[in-house]
Amino acid sequence: MVQTRLDDYSKTKHPEEKEAEALPFTETIEKERTKRVFPPVAPENLPPSYFVSATYDGKIRKALIKLYEPTSARIYFWYDNTGHKPYCLTNLSPYELEKIDRVVRHPGFDHAEIVEKFDPLLDKNVKVTKVVAKDPLAIGGRARGCLRDIIPEEFPKVSEVPVSRDEIKVWEAKIKYYQSYIYDRNLWPGMVYEVKNGSLVPKKVEQAERMVKQICETFKKATAEELQYIEHWARLLEYPAPKFRRVALDIEVYSPIPTRMPDPREAAYQVVCVSLYGSDGKKRVLLLKRPGVREGSERLPAGVNLEYYDSEEKLLRNVFDALWDYPFVITFNGDDFDLRYLFHRAQNLGFRRDEIPIEMGRRVCLLKYGVHIDLYKFFFNRSIQIYAFNNRYRDVTLNDVGRALIELEKIPIEKPIGELTYTELAEYCFRDTEITYKLTSFEDDLVMKLILILARISSMPMEDVSRQGVSRWIRNFMHHEHRRRNMLIPNAEDILAKKGKTSTKAIIKGKKYKGAIVVEPVPGIHFNVAVMDFPSLYPSIIKVWNLGYQSILCPHPECRDNIIPGTTHWVCKKKRALESLLIGSLRDLRVQWYKPKSKDKSLSAEIRNWYRLIQGALKVILNASYGVFGAETFDLYCPPVAEATAALGRHSITQIINKTKELGIQVLYGDTDSVFLKNPTKEQIRELARWTEKELKMGLDVDKVYRYAVFSSRKKNYLGVLEDGSVDVKGLTGKKRHIPPFIKKAFDKMKERLAMVKTPADFEEAKKDVCNIVRDCYMRLKRRQWESLEELAFNVVLGEAPEHYVKTTPQHVRAARILKEKGIELKAGDLISFVKVTKEPHVKPVELATKNEIDVDKYVAYLHSTFDQVLDALGLDFDEIIGLTKLERFM
DNA sequence: GCGGACTGCTTACCT
C-alpha cells in the first residue's frame, strides 16, 4: 500500500533515493540508460514490476503490456505469448457466416467458432459465434469494410429465410483490443506482475494480502457474494505504489505573430527552448542559439542547467533522448501542443519516423517507450476537479491549478517569446515544468498515485484513465466483470429496447425523469443546527435495492410485485445485478474502512495519507456511479435504473422527514440526501439514526453541526458557521466566480465578521458592522473609488465560440464580439472579463474601458441583490443601510 | 410605439 512495502522484495535502493543523498548514478546504470535498446523486451525473468500500460503492436500483431520495474526505474515490454486474438460475437451461425464471401475472403478474418455465453438480458445461456480475426482493425477499425459492418450488411443476401436487419446482432466489436486482452486474461492494470520463464504472472505482496484479509474480517454483515467483491476491490486498493521516475516537459516556440499560438500540425517555426524537470533531480533547460538574442541577467534557481545548442536538430535529439529514457513524461497540454509540435517539427527537420519517440494519435500523443500523462486532460476532468480537489482550482490553466494546489504560479512575461533574452526565456520555460512536475509530486505524489489507483479500479492503462471521463472508467470495470463471468456484454440499443425509458416527469423542461427533493428552507438565523445525511446515498440505494440493468424490469413473473416506490418499475428478487455488487462493495469499503481510517490518528501519517487518497478516488467514482445510467453516452445506459435510484432517494429523505416530525424535531432545510435539524437532542439524533438503519437499511450520520446557520427563502442558498469558526457558504451570489472582485471582497468581509458571532447576543454588534461594510462599499462605488477596473469586471466563461450564439446575445458574448473585432481570438471555454458602462451596448471588455464610463448604478443594484440574500435573514434592509429614505426608494 | 408580463437562454451553483 505504501512505497515501503515494496521492500518485501526490492532489496536494492531506488536510484531516486541515491539522488536524494546527492550520490551520482553509478556508471553502469547511467550507461545502461543512455544505451537505447528498442523495443525494451522484458527478459525471460523480470523482477516485480507494475503494469502501467497496454497497447497493440501492429507490426507483430500482439498485445503489448508495458511494465515498470521500479528498481531500475525502467519500462519493459511484455508481448502476449498465449496466442490471444481479437474477436467479436454474433448470432449468426458459423455455417451462415462462411457463406458470406466478404467475411471469408477478408484478409483479417481468421476463423469462427461457437461459444456459450450467459445473456444477461434474457437471463439464460445462449450459443453465439465468436468471429476471430488476425488483426483488431479487421473487427472494427475506423476504415470501412470491417467485419463488424460487413456481417449485418451481407447476411440478408445469404439468408435462406427472409430476416429483418435488426435480428442480426454483433456484440463486443467496439471494445479496444488491448482492453479485450486485459479482460480475457483477467489482468489488472496498475498491479504488480513478474515475468517468469517468459510468462506474465501476478506477484503477491504479502503485507498487502494481510491487510486485505484484515479488511474482509471487518465486514461481518456482508453476504459471501458481497465479500468476494470487497476482497477484490480491497486487493486493488491495498497493493503498494512505486516511485515514478518521471520528467516534466515544456517547450517554447518562436512565433512571428506574438498573439497567435503556432499551429502544432504545421510546426512552421523554431523550437527555441525546452525545459526538462526530472524526478531524479535533473533540471535542464535547452536553448537554441539565435542571432541577436541577448544573455539576460536573470539568475535561475539553483541546480538548473542551461544548455545552448547551435542547431535545432541537436536540441531536439537531446529532448528525444529524454523521451526514450524516462518511463513517465508529464506535460500540461502535451497532447494538443508540446508533443504534437515536437513530432511534426522533427518530421519537418527530416528525422526518420523511428528516431521520433512520439506515437501520434488523432487526439492524443503517446510515447513509444514510456507513459505520457497530460495533466491538462486530467485536471480538466470535472469529477477530478470537483470531487478529488474540491473545486480548489477554477480555470484549468497551469497558472490557476498551480496557484490553487501548490501555490506556484507562472512567471509573468510582457514581451513576445521572440524578444526575450535567453535567461528570461529559460526562467519562464523552467517555471512551467517546475509547476507541471510539482503538480504530480505534491502530497507525496498524490496525483501519480491517484492515476494508478484509478487505473486499477477501471482496468485501464494509466494514459487512458488520466484522459477519459468517469463513464469510461465505470464502463470498463463493468466490461471486465462481464467477461470474467462469461457474460455477453449487451449492446446499448438492446438494453434500451428491453428496459425502455422512464415513467416520471422531470421538473426541469427537457430532462428525462424526476430527480431529487429540495426542502423549502425556514428563513432566518438558527442556532445549533445539526446536518444529518446518508453517506453515498445513491450508491447505497443501488446496493440495497439491487439496481442494475439486469435486475430492473427483469423477465421473471415472480419479481413483478417487487415494485420500487414512486415508480412503475419492479426489481429482481432472485439474482444480484453486477452494478449493485460492484458499486455497493466500493461504497461499503469507502464508508466503513477507508474514510474512517483516513482520519484515524492511531495510524501513521503515511498510511493515513494513502487512505485519504483511496477514499478520495472512491468518492470520485461513487459520485458518478448513478448518473452514468441516465447518460445516453454510457454503454450500459439504462434510464429506469437512474430513475429508480432518484425515486428511492426521494422516498428515503421523505421517510426521514416524516420520522423527524414524529420525534418532534424541526427540519430547517434539506437537499437530496440531507436534513438540517434545529437544535436536536443527542437522544433524538440517536433515535433517528437507529430508525433509519432498521427501516431503510441505510446509515444516517451527523455530517456537521453549525453553531448557527442563516437561511433566506431560497433553496441551495445558505451560510453556516461551524463550531471551529469556519464558514460554509453555499450557492450565494457572493461566492460565485463571475462576480466583480470589488463586490466579492465586501462579501468576504461580511463572512469574516459573521464567523466571529458566537451567541445570539453577539449579533447586535455584528449587524452594525455588516451595515458598515455594505455602506462603505456603496460609498466607494458612488465616489468611483476603486483601485482598478479589473475590480469591477464580471468574469464569465464562454460556453461556445462567440459566433455560435444565435438565440440570444448575452452580455459576455457581446463583450467577446467587441474583442473579436480587435483581432483577439476567442473560443469556447475562454474567460471574458467585462464591465458595465452607461453607453450602448452597456458592456465593454475591461481592457477597453475607462473609469468614467462605468455605470455605477448597475453595480449598486448588483451589490444590493448580492447582499439581500443574507440581509433579509438578519432583519436588515439594503436601502435603509445606504441611507435612502422611504420616499427616495419609491422614486 | 412603449412598457410590463412572460418565456427562454445562459451561467454558475448544490447534491
Place this chain on the structure above:
DNA sequence: ACAGGTAAGCAGTCCGCG
C-alpha cells in the same frame, strides 16, 4: 460526453393600450 434541481440576470416576445 455522469444526473436533475435552483437562482439570477438578461434577451427577446407578446399583448394591451380607446
